[in-house]
Amino acid sequence: MTNAAQADSTSDILFYDSLFIDGEWRKPASSDSHSVTSASTGQVIGHVPVSTYTDADAAVAAARRAFADPTGWATWHPTERARALQRLADQLDARKEEMARRVSSQNGMPYSTSINFEAAVPAGVLRYYATLAEQMPTEERRPGVLGGTSLVHRTPLGVIAAIVPWNYPQTLTFFKLAPALAAGNTVVVKPSTETLLDFALLSEAVAAAGIPAGVINILTSGRGLGAYLVGHPGVDKISFTGSTAVGREIAGRAGQLLRPVTLELGGKSAALILDDADLESNAEALFIASLLNNGQTCFASTRILAPRSRYAEVVEFYKTLAEGSVVGDALDPATHIGPMVSSSHRDKVVSYIERGIADGATLVTGGPRSDREHGWFVQPTIFADVDNASVIAQEEIFGPVLSIIAYEGDDEAIRIANDSEFGLGGTVWTTDSERAERVAKQVQTGTIGINHYLPDFAAPYGGVKASGMGRELGPEGLAHYQNLHSIYL
Structure with a gap:
């Protein structure tokens, strides 16, 4: 069994007993499990393991190793990374009906919506950033005002903690994941408790696409896990979508750490x-x-x-x-x-x-x-x-x-x-x-x-005001996952 999942043939309840970390399915540090319910019926439709701080440490460490690898993801030519993103998009396309079904079962999104958003947007965003990564130069030579030339070099930030909500779980994950990966970063994804079965399916797609080990690591949900990742010393940037109240807490902690953060928050x-x-x-x-x-x-x-x-x-x-x-x-x-x-x-x-x-x-x-x-x-x-x-x-x-x-x-x-x-x-x-x-x-x-x-x-x-800070999508979304490195020639 390669995906660590099995279904009860009499009830179609999905059981997952492992986490996708460092390119493989691993047993979690805890034996605790979380029951996933259907919003339409209130019935249990799946079980997934609970992630602990120990699991988060393992995921961040795997992402750090993958990022630091001198011949790894961060050093690949943008065209090579783009091919990998296209493969992942293809694997998501192959699972789109099941992805839509899982999301709708969990959060109540009408299937007619999930098949057009949750099942289609992730692959579309991946393909957009695959193309953009190939088109946008990572270096620019500028004539200096004071004489000489400056070389402006764009480099990936490092390890990204992507904390995503339940309302559009896959769409909003890829608003973060696609540009972060295109820029050469590695990622730890922390989903919401309400939507976990779709992330197990995402893990299967990542494995099938041949994404290098440690580049994408997917936790489940656990008590205090989001806050733990926000303050984790191995994380270089936080990208969060969720409530304004939690966003304010994250912004405060990130400010103390002088850690970059993108916040997409509430609206009215x-x-x-x-x-x-x-x-x-x-x-x-x-x-x-x-x-x-x-x-x-x-x-x-x-x-x-x-x-x-x-x-x-x-x-x-x-x-x-x-x-x-x-x-x-x-x-x-x-x-x-x-x-x-x-x-x-x-x-x-x-x-x-x-x-x-x-x-x-x-x-x-x-x-x-x-x-x-x-x-x-x-x-x-x-x-x-x-x-x-x-x-x-x-x-x-x-x-x-x-x-x-x-x-x-x-x-x-x-x-x-x-x-x-x-x-x-x-x-x-x-x-x-x-x-x-x-x-x-x-x-x-x-x-x-x-x-x-x-x-x-x-x-x-x-958003502006209490709706957040930073931007996702477009070339601006890619820039939020890059450092600017100026070399004065």
């Missing part, structure tokens, strides 16, 4: 629906921008800013959009809205709905009750008459809950959009392209879409 983005917007023609795009992955999306435009002249129309549009969405098992291809990732997260989302009602917002549709007997479901919920200063308009709910806020004129819409501690995503909806760009440029956010929202591999992605 606004959809600015201008008075000439065509709602019906953009219905699918509006759903994706605000309710993709059951609202468990950091960039989701969950504050809907509607002009007073069309307020009732916008409210009715979103009511119809929510009530027309199929709520069901995440693995059902017909499902639009699946369950929340866990019972505790469902309860958190429900508490926000109850708070919105208590604070006087108008409940248009949905609400805290779900008529489903099993699983962690929340009905898509629309609030009208929402004050932008209210809790449901200011705090990240991370569920299928939208707040519709009225405004008068573009300037007020921009002001309301910017009245938030977050600044990750956002959208502008209008039939006037010049007006759209003018408005979009005034919204204080790292990214914003016009009549749609979808991050592009070639453009930098990340």
Whole structure:
């Protein structure tokens, strides 16, 4: 058995008993295991070992050896690394249906979403950075202002600790892994407790692609493991996606250590629906921008800013959009809205709905009750008459809950959009392209879409204010995994 996994033929429960460290499956330091459950049913669907500090030490040591190897990954020509990334992309493609199924089973992402994101984006990002690594020079000669010439040399940072969340586990892993590998770094990946079976599948793909030992090491989850990696003396950079609260802690620790860090954190983005917007023609795009992955999306435009002249129309549009969405098992291809990732997260989302009602917002549709007997479901919920200063308009709910806020004129819409501690995503909806760009440029956010929202591999992605620091994707994402070394000639 090469992948350390087996399935119970009577229940299809997956059992993993090893960790992928230093290019092989290793028994963990502890005999403890973690049970993985289905968000749609609440039933156990797998077991994986718990990672300990000892396992983390082994993973970091393996990554350090691979990085320090004088003929190893960091010294390979970019073209040689690019070929390896292409092989890994091919192996992921060969597993895409199973990857989508595992992710959807665990976190509730509708299969129609996971097959297009979790199963496709990782290979796409790998291929993008494989090409970019070959095209971008690692050295540049600059004529000096004071005479002479400077040679600017780009080198990999070293060992990267990639700490990733459960909502888009594979997509967000490769936002980090692809540029880090393309630059010549080695990586230790620490997933979330809620999504572990997909990382076992990723380990199998890494092994099959022939990635050198120690270049990619994959832990499971363990108590305090993320914090342990952040402060580990063998780690050269931390790349984290998750909550703003945890991001602040990581930033503080990284600051003490003077260790580079990239943080992609929470959001409370606004959809600015201008008075000439065509709602019906953009219905699918509006759903994706605000309710993709059951609202468990950091960039989701969950504050809907509607002009007073069309307020009732916008409210009715979103009511119809929510009530027309199929709520069901995440693995059902017909499902639009699946369950929340866990019972505790469902309860958190429900508490926000109850708070919105208590604070006087108008409940248009949905609400805290779900008529489903099993699983962690929340009905898509629309609030009208929402004050932008209210809790449901200011705090990240991370569920299928939208707040519709009225405004008068573009300037007020921009002001309301910017009245938030977050600044990750956002959208502008209008039939006037010049007006759209003018408005979009005034919204204080790292990214914003016009009549749609979808991050592009070639453009930098990340947030401002409490939504993070640093950028992923694009050439800028590659640069975040490189040192600049100036040689004065």
